[in-house]
Amino acid sequence: MEHDRKQTRAWVLHPDLKSDRDRRDADPALEEGVALADALPDLIVVGADVVRLPKAHAGMLFGSGKIDELKTKFQENEVELVLIDGPVSPVQQRNLEKEWKVKILDRTGLILEIFSDRARTREGVLQVEMAALSYQRTRLVRAWTHLERQRGGFGFVGGPGETQIEADRRAIDDQLVRLRRQLDKVVRTRELHRAARAKIPYPIVALVGYTNAGKSTLFNRLTGADVMVKDMLFATLDPTMRRVELPDGPEIILSDTVGFISDLPTELVAAFRATLEEVLAADVILHVRDISHKETEGQAQDVEQILASLGVDEERVKIEVWNKIDLLAPEEADACRQRADRNDGLFAISAITGEGLPELLTEIAAKLQGVRFTEVLNLAFAQGRQRAWLFKEEVVLEDKPTETGFEITVRWTEIQKAKYAAL
Numbered sequence: 001m002e003h004d005r006k007q008t009r010a011w012v013l014h015p016d017l018k019s020d021r022d023r024r025d026a027d028p029a030l031e032e033g034v035a036l037a038d039a040l041p042d043l044i045v046v047g048a049d050v051v052r053l054p055k056a057h058a059g060m061l062f063g064s065g066k067i068d069e070l071k072t073k074f075q076e077n078e079v080e081l082v083l084i085d086g087p088v089s090p091v092q093q094r095n096l097e098k099e100w101k102v103k104i105l106d107r108t109g110l111i112l113e114i115f116s117d118r119a120r121t122r123e124g125v126l127q128v129e130m131a132a133l134s135y136q137r138t139r140l141v142r143a144w145t146h147l148e149r150q151r152g153g154f155g156f157v158g159g160p161g162e163t164q165i166e167a168d169r170r171a172i173d174d175q176l177v178r179l180r181r182q183l184d185k186v187v188r189t190r191e192l193h194r195a196a197r198a199k200i201p202y203p204i205v206a207l208v209g210y211t212n213a214g215k216s217t218l219f220n221r222l223t224g225a226d227v228m229v230k231d232m233l234f235a236t237l238d239p240t241m242r243r244v245e246l247p248d249g250p251e252i253i254l255s256d257t258v259g260f261i262s263d264l265p266t267e268l269v270a271a272f273r274a275t276l277e278e279v280l281a282a283d284v285i286l287h288v289r290d291i292s293h294k295e296t297e298g299q300a301q302d303v304e305q306i307l308a309s310l311g312v313d314e315e316r317v318k319i320e321v322w323n324k325i326d327l328l329a330p331e332e333a334d335a336c337r338q339r340a341d342r343n344d345g346l347f348a349i350s351a352i353t354g355e356g357l358p359e360l361l362t363e364i365a366a367k368l369q370g371v372r373f374t375e376v377l378n379l380a381f382a383q384g385r386q387r388a389w390l391f392k393e394e395v396v397l398e399d400k401p402t403e404t405g406f407e408i409t410v411r412w413t414e415i416q417k418a419k420y421a422a423l
Contacts (some may be wrong), residue, residue, distance in 0.1 A: 003089040012037055012048040013070075014085040015062075019055040026050045028295045032261075033085030033107070035212070039114045060099070061092045063229040070099050084108055090139040104361050108135055111261070111268060118222040123190060126183045130176060137172045165219055179234065181270035202243065203371045204253045205364060206282035208307065211259025211291040218351035219256040222361075246365040247358070250414055255282065262302045276310055284317045284364060291336055291348070292327035306320050316365050319345050321360065326350040372411050386423050 014030040017023060030050050037045045049070075057063060062070070074082065081103045082096070088106035097104050105113070112135060115128045178290070207215040223242040240256045257276055279285060285307070289300055322340065325333045325348050333348075340348040340356075347363065373403030374397065379387055383405065390396050390408060393416055398409040412420075 003137075006042075007044040008042055008081050009046050010037055010043045010081040010083055011077065011079045012045055012073060012083045012085060013076060014048075014050050015056070016052045017049050017056060017086075018053065024298070025295070026052070029085065033083065036085070036107075036110055036114065037083050040110075040117060043081070047073070056092075059091060060095050061088060062096075067096075067099055074100055074102055081105060083107075085110075093139070107263065108268070109265070115268065123183065123186045126179055126186060130179050130183065133172050133176050133179070135177075185263040195377060202251050202253045203373060204241075204255055204281055204370050205284045205286060205368075206249070206255040206257060206279045207286050207288055208257055208276075208279055208292075208303060209259060209288035209321075209323075210290065210303055213259065213262050213288045213293075213299070214351045215256055215259065215288045218286075218288060218321070218323065218349075219254060221351050221354065221357065222255055242312060246361050246368075248362075248365060250365065250368055252364070252368065255279075260299075260303045260306050262298070264306070276306075279307070279312060280310060282316070284319065284362075284367050285312065286319050286321050286360075288321045288323050290324050291322035292324040317371075319347065319363060319367070322346070322348045323351055325355065326353050369414050372413055374409065374411045375417070377408045378402070378405065379408060386420065389420065389423060 006081045012033045014026060014033050016026040016029075020201070027050065030048055034045055034048050035044065037043050047179060051062060051066060051070075053062065053066075058069060073079075079102055081107050084098065085107050087108070088096075088104060093104045097253065112128065112132045116125075116132065119125045119128045207219055209215050219240065219242070219338075223244050241253050243251055245251045287300070287303060289296055289303075322336055325336050328336065336348040340346045347356055347360045349360055351357075377390075381404070387399075387406060387408065390410060393412070395410040395412040395416060396408055397411050398407075401406045
């Protein structure tokens with residue numbers, strides 16, 4: 001039974017390095033580190049600290065005084081796992097584990113654990129497994145028994161198989177080759193699905209945003225679907241797609257995607273490009289922001305950077321959605337509504353109460369009026385006028401004679417389709 005699983009007592013540390021030019025505001029960063037830890041059901045966070053440092057110490061990360069002070073804290077609180085919200089070298093990890101007699105997990109390891117716990121589709125599972133192996137390969141000074149794990153997750157956090165069996169590089173490389181083959185098959189299948197979807201004349205609208213911005217709640221509200229919604233980082237890891245009929249507009253495919261996060265480990269950017277590929281196919285991108293979060297501006301910048309790195313061009317239609325206005329003080333919520341009223345392409349909403357959603361849907365429909373989609377028409381010989389109109393509008397991709405007339409593949413807009421129907 002779920003509640004019988006033993007929970008590991010964890011402590012979260014956020015190293016605040018003065019030497020790091022890109023360093024984030026320490027307190028919100030620590031909060032995010034704790035939220036990451038809370039996303040794992042096997043962990044119970046018993047404490048958290050910001051550790052301010054002029055620079056990282058090569059062998060131990062922290063200075064000796066701080067190491068002793070923390071060791072006492074961990075012993076008093078019976079801590080079994082220390083999560084360090086930042087990069088930790090294999091040597092630092094091994095030295096700290098020896099000194100503190102606890103397991104150490106850095107930010108990458110923790111995010112991998114969460115991803116492995118959450119991935120649902122075959123592709124998601126394979127991508128995470130490959131990312132975990134690549135990460136593990138760099139840390140062979142201290143091996144885990146990932147290759148013989150007997151539980152969800154990667155065995156970084158606890159559970160059986162902690163016998164320190166050396167998973168040598170060849171074993172990992174063989175496993176990576178095998179996983180890559182499996183993944184190629186899965187990706188090919190998904191490309192077939194996507195090709196099939198491309199033939200459906202529905203535009204794609206993708207929800208993107210920082211993790212925990214409320215995308216899945218909005219997705220569920222608009223589609224009536226039951227995607228897992230929790231106030232938890234990375235609640236969704238696999239793209240979920242549903243058909244939605246817009247009021248007085250076209251039918252669309254709505255796509256929910258994995259939440260973005262700052263300093264996403266490089267191994268995972270590659271692993272989750274797949275999850276975000278749907279964004280590249282989208283006609284309209286809804287950038288959902290948690291406007292009640294004190295780091296909302298920084299989170300929005302992180303999302304924009306990741307979109308740019310994925311190759312989402314500036315021309316792509318984007319709508320900014322300020323979610324969770326129900327969590328703001330009344331005067332702040334009013335200010336958001338007024339700003340949204342003054343700015344095109346900006347909407348203040350609450351996915352929980354439904355406020356602002358009718359206006360948002362109307363805007364999506366309006367934006368899609370100019371979006372082209374592909375459709376196949378069958379015309380009889382007698383419909384020469386319609387056929388001539390299609391050629392005049394330059395929307396014909398293919399024109400094949402049939403026994404009764406013509407099969408014409410067109411790429412057109414909703415407006416052109418309406419004009420054609422009026423003929």
